[in-house]
Structure formats: structure tokens, C-alpha cells
Amino acid sequence: MTHNDRPAVVARAGRGRRERKMRLADGILGHRRQLEQLERARRAGRVAHAYLFHGPRGVGKEQVARAFAQSLNCTDAAASPCGQCQDCQLVEQEKHPDVRLLASEAELVRRGRREAESRRAPSSQIRIEQLDELQPLFRHRPYRGGWKVVIVVDAHAMNQFCQNRFLKTLEEPSPDTVIVMVTHRPDALLDTVRSRCQPLSFGTLPVAEIAGWLEEHEGLDAGQAAVLAAMGQGSLGQARQLAQGDILQLRNSLAEVVEQVPQAGLGRLLEMAGDLSGKRDDVSMKLDLLEWWCRDLLLLSGGVDPARLANRDSAQRLERLAERVPARRVLDWLAQIRRTRAGLERNANPRLMLESLLIGMHTA
Ligand SMILES: [Zn+2]
Numbered sequence: 001m002t003h004n005d006r007p008a009v010v011a012r013a014g015r016g017r018r019e020r021k022m023r024l025a026d027g028i029l030g031h032r033r034q035l036e037q038l039e040r041a042r043r044a045g046r047v048a049h050a051y052l053f054h055g056p057r058g059v060g061k062e063q064v065a066r067a068f069a070q071s072l073n074c075t076d077a078a079a080s081p082c083g084q085c086q087d088c089q090l091v092e093q094e095k096h097p098d099v100r101l102l103a104s105e106a107e108l109v110r111r112g113r114r115e116a117e118s119r120r121a122p123s124s125q126i127r128i129e130q131l132d133e134l135q136p137l138f139r140h141r142p143y144r145g146g147w148k149v150v151i152v153v154d155a156h157a158m159n160q161f162c163q164n165r166f167l168k169t170l171e172e173p174s175p176d177t178v179i180v181m182v183t184h185r186p187d188a189l190l191d192t193v194r195s196r197c198q199p200l201s202f203g204t205l206p207v208a209e210i211a212g213w214l215e216e217h218e219g220l221d222a223g224q225a226a227v228l229a230a231m232g233q234g235s236l237g238q239a240r241q242l243a244q245g246d247i248l249q250l251r252n253s254l255a256e257v258v259e260q261v262p263q264a265g266l267g268r269l270l271e272m273a274g275d276l277s278g279k280r281d282d283v284s285m286k287l288d289l290l291e292w293w294c295r296d297l298l299l300l301s302g303g304v305d306p307a308r309l310a311n312r313d314s315a316q317r318l319e320r321l322a323e324r325v326p327a328r329r330v331l332d333w334l335a336q337i338r339r340t341r342a343g344l345e346r347n348a349n350p351r352l353m354l355e356s357l358l359i360g361m362h363t364a
Contacts, residue, residue, distance in 0.1 A: 008240070029203050031064050037200065038068045039080055045071070047147075048198040049173040050181065051153070053085035057184040058237020063204070065151045065180040067090060069099045072178065073146035077257025087144060093140050097143040102130060103153035126158045131165055137176040148177040150153060153179035156188035163190045170196040206232020218243050223313055242285070248313075249291045255314065258293055258333075259321060261361045269358045277351035291337045294330050301327040332364040 041047050051060040070081035070091045083086045090096035104124040108114040116122055134150060140150050158166060181197055211229035213236060214220045220243060232239025257272050276286055296309040300322040306315035340357045344350060
């Protein structure tokens with residue numbers, strides 16, 4: 001994609017590059033087709049009552065939803081969105097009275113939008129009471145005279161009971177209201193909910209584009225940006241999350257674990273599992289890194305050009321290991337890593353899962 005092919009919002013955002021504050025539209029890479037489709041609907045007055053934005057995690061679905069909310073409320077109808085008017089600014093600052101985010105408490109805490117209560121862990125589900133809190137918005141006319149927009153972050157965080165309740169809102173549309181359900185797990189939504197929404201699918205982003213973005217906005221050098229972009233698997237969100245910590249150092253310590261696993265004794269395996277276990281999110285990221293490392297091993301065994309590896313900066317280290325570990329064993333490791341991830345998603349104890357992973361990798 002050349003620079004000229006980019007959606008207008010991104011091209012315009014480039015000018016303010018030196019400003020410290022990042023514009024909302026800066027987060028949008030690609031998705032030209034989706035932005036244009038929404039824009040056409042807006043101009044033609046054919047805005048759907050509800051949309052379902054689905055596609056991989058972290059590719060920018062929510063940013064597109066917010067740009068759409070800006071576009072619907074922007075006072076400069078031709079600019080779509082101008083990014084400068086008060087409505088555009090309020091949406092960007094998440095302070096627009098007619099544009100609401102519906103997200104689980106855990107997600108709101110993660111974003112610093114809500115304080116965590118000390119008595120209990122924040123719920124990772126969207127609760128019925130949160131739907132009730134939205135009802136006044138649906139009943140009243142928009143405060144600022146534009147559109148009321150509700151962006152449902154991780155719509156799959158609604159359980160079936162909650163979805164059934166939400167169905168009523170979808171079935172009885174209130175005027176001037178758009179609901180945008182955002183999810184990477186559309187399968188977790190009820191058919192009745194899905195069928196009420198106009199679907200809009202999102203794909204992954206080209207790795208080179210993500211790398212360029214990371215260089216420009218996160219100040220990474222080209223090599224680091226390339227590794228992170230490859231690990232992000234076409235997801236800018238994931239690549240940015242990886243860029244937060246000292247990911248290369250973490251990856252190197254995981255590489256050490258992989259190198260030690262074949263000959264380590266039980267005591268050492270348990271010790272390493274203990275070192276790896278921590279917060280659930282961290283463990284999930286470590287599993288990603290582990291999976292990428294093993295996948296690169298497999299690619300090398302298959303004679304793939306080292307320049308195409310995710311961890312291309314460590315090609316020699318990978319080659320040394322690939323000589324010692326047969327591909328069949330690496331395949332088995334990959335299967336075990338996926339099982340571990342599935343276990344974590346079912347809320348299994350991270351430490352126990354990691355212990356059985358390392359023991360499994362040792363005996364594989
Ligand atoms: Zn505007």
C-alpha cells in the first residue's frame with residue numbers, strides 16, 4: 001500500500017507527527033475498505049442501527065468504530081471527521097456525552113478508566129447493570145444533537161443472559177442511535193444478536209506497515225520494529241503491547257528455557273515454571289513468544305530463509321537449537337503450548353499449566 005492509498009484520516013494525522021499527543025486516527029492503519037463503506041452509508045443516510053465489527057484482536061476495529069463516531073458527530077459534514085471540532089475532540093478524549101463505551105470492568109480498569117476495587121477482582125464480563133445504565137441514553141435525545149453511539153468493546157464479554165437482554169435494545173432501535181459491537185470472537189454471540197447487526201469484517205495488517213508505524217510512533221529502531229511486527233501477527237495492538245516491556249530480553253530468557261528443557265531435571269523444570277508464572281496476561285504473552293520461537297525452529301528445519309523468521313535477529317541461536325531438536329518434537333511442543341493457552345483461557349492455574357507444559361516438553 002502506498003502512502004496515497006491510505007485512508008484520509010491517516011494521511012492527515014501524519015502532519016502532526018511531532019506533537020507528543022497522539023491523535024485517535026493515528027491508531028488506524030489500513031482498513032480503507034471498511035472506512036469507505038461506513039462513510040458511504042453516512043453520506044447516503046443509510047447508517048445501520050447496529051454493526052458487528054469482527055476480525056482478529058488488536059487490528060484497529062475499535063479505532064475505526066471511534067472514527068465512525070467522530071464522523072457521525074463531526075460538525076464539518078464534508079471532512080468526515082475533521083478531528084478539530086469540539087465533537088471530534090470530545091470523542092477522541094472519550095468525553096463525548098453521546099458516545100459511550102460499554103466494556104467489562106476488567107477492561108475499564110486495564111485502561112485506567114475505572115479504579116479497581118480492593119475487595120474483589122474486576123469482572124471480565126459485561127454485566128446486566130451496565131446495560132441498565134445505558135437506558136437513559138437510549139431514551140433521551142442526543143445532548144449535542146448528533147448521533148448517539150454505543151461501542152461495545154469485546155461484545156463476547158456478554159454472557160448469554162446479558163446478550164438476551166441486549167437483544168431488546170437491538171430489536172427496538174431508538175432513533176439517532178448506532179450500536180457498534182466489536183469482537184474477535186463473533187462465534188460467542190447468539191445468532192439472534194448477530195442477525196440484528198450489519199457485519200463488517202476486518203483483516204490483519206501488512207507486517208511492513210506495522211513495523212513502519214512502530215518505528216514512527218514508538219521510536220523503535222528498524223530491527224526491533226521488524227521483530228515485534230512479525231510477532232504481532234498482523235495486529236498492531238498486539239505489536240504495541242509487545243513493545244511496552246523489554247520484550248526482547250523476555251524472549252531471550254524464554255529461548256534459554258527452550259534450550260534447557262530437553263536436559264533439565266524435574267527440580268529445574270519446576271523452578272523454571274515458577275519463574276515464568278505471574279499475572280495471567282503476562283503468561284499469555286510469554287506463551288506467544290514461546291510459540292513464535294518454536295515456530296521459527298520449525299521453519300528453519302524446513303529450510304526457510306532466516307530472513308523470514310519472526311526472530312530473525314536470533315537466527316544463529318535458532319539454527320544451533322534446530323540442529324539438536326528434530327522437527328517432530330518441535331511440532332509436539334507447539335501442540336502443548338496451544339493446549340496450555342486453551343487451559344489458561346478456561347481459567348486454569350497458570351503455574352500448574354506451565355509446570356505441566358515444561359514437563360511435557362521435556363518428555364516429548
Ligand atoms: Zn469534526
